[in-house]
Amino acid sequence: MICQSLLRVRNLLIKGMTDREQVMAFAADLEALVYRYRDEFDITVASLVGVLECAKYEVLLSAGEGDDEFEIEFE
Secondary structure, eight states, X not given: OHHHXXXXXXXXXXXXXOHHHHHHHHXXXXXXXXXXXXXXXXXXXXXXXXXHHHHHHHHHHHTTSTTOOOOOOOO
């Protein structure tokens, strides 16, 4: 119940944000996530960049294709 309430509040806040504010929020969250993984895990910068590149590739491929999903296999 609490999680659903928090999600509703979050969604209301996001809807009231400008495009610039949303981009800034995304960038801040992404930066925090990257630094968290660098601090908490034994992950190389090359691995981090590789994962980000895969995510970028996935976003670019899915842009304009509706809700079609695809999988990237990691070895």
